[in-house]
Amino acid sequence: MIYLHTSTLVRLARCGDPRPVLRDCLVAVSELSRAELAGAQLPPEVRRRAHAVLDAVGVLEVSVSELIRELAESRPEALDADQAVHLATVLSLGTGVTAFACDDPVLAAALTECGVPAVVPPLGVPR
Numbered sequence: 001m002i003y004l005h006t007s008t009l010v011r012l013a014r015c016g017d018p019r020p021v022l023r024d025c026l027v028a029v030s031e032l033s034r035a036e037l038a039g040a041q042l043p044p045e046v047r048r049r050a051h052a053v054l055d056a057v058g059v060l061e062v063s064v065s066e067l068i069r070e071l072a073e074s075r076p077e078a079l080d081a082d083q084a085v086h087l088a089t090v091l092s093l094g095t096g097v098t099a100f101a102c103d104d105p106v107l108a109a110a111l112t113e114c115g116v117p118a119v120v121p122p123l124g125v126p127r
Helices: 006-014 032-039 044-054 066-073 081-092 105-113
Strands: 002-004 027-030 059-062 099-101
Touching: 002 006, 002 081, 006 032, 006 044, 027 032, 027 044, 027 081, 032 044, 032 081, 044 059, 066 081, 081 105
Parallel strands: 002 027, 002 099, 027 059
Antiparallel strands: none
């Protein structure tokens, strides 16, 4: 399973429809991604493509539960609240996550410290 950070989802959507790239992957995202997309200044087509991934069959959307909130509160100081929620979400999924696809080097470093492989840039798509 690949956990897809919002930044990577947007980058893939800028390159075209990301669903074919993700077709053979089990993808997990945080419900936080919907909120981040809602607040992002994006061209309508990019927003539509990103939401199409979130709505696709085979995408596991993880709710931000009380456990995730508690894990996020104990975050490393280098992470902001949103980064901490993404980190806590992927940690709550356990060993089923084989990679965390993100464009954020600070978050990638925190993931590596926690034993989660961070893929930057993911899936062969240039930054």
